[in-house]
Amino acid sequence: QVLLVESGGGLVQAGGSLRLSCVASGRLASVYGMGWFRQAPGKEREFVAAITRSGGFTDYADSVKGRFTISRDFAKNTLYLEMNSLKPEDTAVYYCATSPDYYGSITYRYNYWGQGTQVTVSS
Numbered sequence: 001q002v003l004l005v006e007s008g009g010g011l012v013q014a015g016g017s018l019r020l021s022c023v024a025s026g027r028l029a030s031v032y033g034m035g036w037f038r039q040a041p042g043k044e045r046e047f048v049a050a051i052t053r054s055g056g057f058t059d060y061a062d063s064v065k066g067r068f069t070i071s072r073d074f075a076k077n078t079l080y081l082e083m084n085s086l087k088p089e090d091t092a093v094y095y096c097a098t099s100p101d102y103y104g105s106i107t108y109r110y111n112y113w114g115q116g117t118q119v120t121v122s123s
Contacts, residue, residue: 002026002112004096009117016086016121022079022096022114028053033103035110036070036081038092038119047105048094049081059104064090086121093118 008020020036035050049070050059058070069082079096094117097110 002028002031002098004098004112004114006094006096006114006117009094009119011120011122012086014086014088014121014123017082017084018086018119020081020083020094020096020117020119022081024077024079024096024098028077030100031098032101033099033110034072034079035097035099035103036079036094037097037107037110038090038094039116040092043092045095045107047107050103050105051079052103057103061105083119086119088121088123091119091121 003025004022006022012018031053033052036048037045038048039045047061048064051070055072067085071080096114098112099110102109
């Protein structure tokens with residue numbers, strides 16, 4: 001069992017920045033990959049970014065490349081998403097997730113999910 005708790009969401013103007021955090025606890029030795037996903041109202045959940053727990057490999061959705069940065073603090077068991085140059089279309093609930101054997105964009109490869117944190121970008 002892995003428990004994930006996100007924080008850091010909020011309301012920001014277009015062009016602004018936010019940093020999301022996801023604290024993980026439980027059987028972390030079973031985690032290989034960690035990811036951020038988002039879901040806007042009326043839309044399917046979509047991939048944002050992923051990283052291996054070791055931090056050696058990352059992957060990003062084209063829509064956030066160059067603006068978002070995923071990282072993790074191994075000692076704090078925390079996953080981060082630094083979001084810069086935010087756009088109204090980034091508005092969504094952001095979720096972190098873990099996978100025992102994968103990192104990347106495929107949603108069903110992740111087996112533990114947090115409860116989500118709302119990010120709203122005003123124009």
